[in-house]
Amino acid sequence: MACCYYLSLLALALVTQAGAAELSEEFYSCSCPKLAPIVKKGVAKAIQNEARMGASLLRLHFHDCFVNGCDASILLDDTGNMIGEKTAAANNNSARGFNVIDAIKAEVEKACPRVVSCADILALAARDSVVHLGGPSWEVPLGRRDSTTASRLAANNSIPAPFLSLTALKSNFAGHGLSVKDLVVLSGAHTIGLARCVQFRAHIYNDSNIEASFARSLQSKCPRRGNDNVLAPLDFQTPTHFDNLYFKHLLMKKALLHSDQELFNGSSSTDNLVHKYASDSDAFFKDFAKSMIRMSKIKPLTGTKGQIRVNCRKAN
Template sequence: MRTRISAIRIVLLAIILPGIASANAQLTTDFYIKSCPSVQSIVRNGMMVAVRNETRMAASILRLFFHDCFVQGCDASILLDDTSTMQGEKTAFPNANSVRGFEVVDAIKASVEQSCPGVVSCADILALAARDAVVLSGGPFWNVRLGRRDSLTASYSLANSNLPAPSEDIDTLISKFAAQGLSVSDLVTLSGAHTIGQSRCVNFRDRLYDYDGSAQPDSTLSAAYLAQLQNVCPSSGGDDNLAPLELTTPTRFDNIYYKNLLNGKGLLTSDQELFSSNQTSTVSVVQNYAASSRSFFTNFPTSMIAMGNISPLTGSNGEVRINCRVIN
């Protein structure tokens, strides 16, 4: 009798355990080594073409990955178009008229589908493309963990609530990152992505004319930088006028973003808060990166991997979309 119960137990465990293992499946760098060995070079080529056509695309793709990961995890939910029954993330406040690069992901996905149909998720393509964006801009390389599946849904409301806003103070930024399992140090490190790319005037106008209802500019802005920004961004109108997030080397991935923060030259409130809020935990990291490009280049990959690990979808909770804009 006892042997029979043990045998039943073993059979049951054999059925249940693999299920548990796949639900907790870890991402791995060699996930497509057999099923799609060319995926890395296809994505890299796609990104090279895109960045050659438009330098800013590196920044746009890097941001797209961030905005994907903070909403239901890195599951390509941001890539889904709205349907009659689902309002997706593209029209949420932080994304509308702002996130870009969808056509680039489509083109890369189409090339990947030609070589390995139905194998590589859109979420993994975005993770690889974001890494390549950094490398193509002169930043550090890292091996991307892969094996994510694509979501069956998107969330307009989570996109509005989870993504940080440019006007937010340090405590709010810290808590929005903590809600995703990311540390204070990850916040400072990942904000260094603002070493490349552009922002619209509407996202920093308040700092130039009427900060916090004071009818005065933000006092943490350097005077010369303030004058420069007022030229680009009038007190009314010109909402879509662009300024570089890092004014010194705006297309180069380097540590100058942090040096600029020390001099009152962060573009968004959320940038300058990392230094001017006098929060010791963030100020020390800013100072470290401003002094040491090597330290920033060592830690940026670690924080990107941590962000890329947010709630990966595995098993039947997700799928490999054929077209990144629609579920299969």
């Protein structure tokens, strides 16, 4: 307990001096020591109920961080004064897992009221989802605080779309302080999960960089018109297991999305990385963990900025 007392004093001094605080893996070691097992249990229960949920929770964290930083803004419901991110193009009828985060947050509030941010729960849930589905683990830096507002316009402008070119994808990631390597390795998250027909229709009908029989098999499910919400796996072999088959499929020109196949389409800057991760699962896992940590540090609210929302769907 004495250690926790002195750590709290040190953290308070740093916040007072700098007006902010650095993220730390030990941020809640004293104030909420049960946090990690609560989140892990909640994620495991959700995935056991629906295997797809692991990918959905990982995607929530991505889409949160790419809009004004990792601040849980994606979780906010619309209000009379604000149109939030849930109805943005990339999220509308697509983003999922809000109820899971609500349930985990409720358990965390019982253990340590008004201490843990929704943004940190999102970051932990993303990591635990990857681990539960067979992927790598990493130490999640913690100490984010929650935003009090959200923006559908910002979400529409900031979240990379499935029809983007490689040049546009590089520009998007660079705008968030992420490298070309981060772009390729984080795209590997598409080794799990599903996508809607409306997201891959143009790729299977209009693109030439797709294997013909693979395109035809998808066309039988996703016609030129209609069936917009019909789902197909991003990894047609193991959509609920985190592995490196995503990259092997890129080599075969069997990516579901245009933006994914763009990573292996004649550019040495990305083609070489795709070859590397397709042949070396350990390298993919190691680099994915590092890139997830980098992504989770995009413009976090820390120190006295933002708040610790009691209900992840609304500001206090």
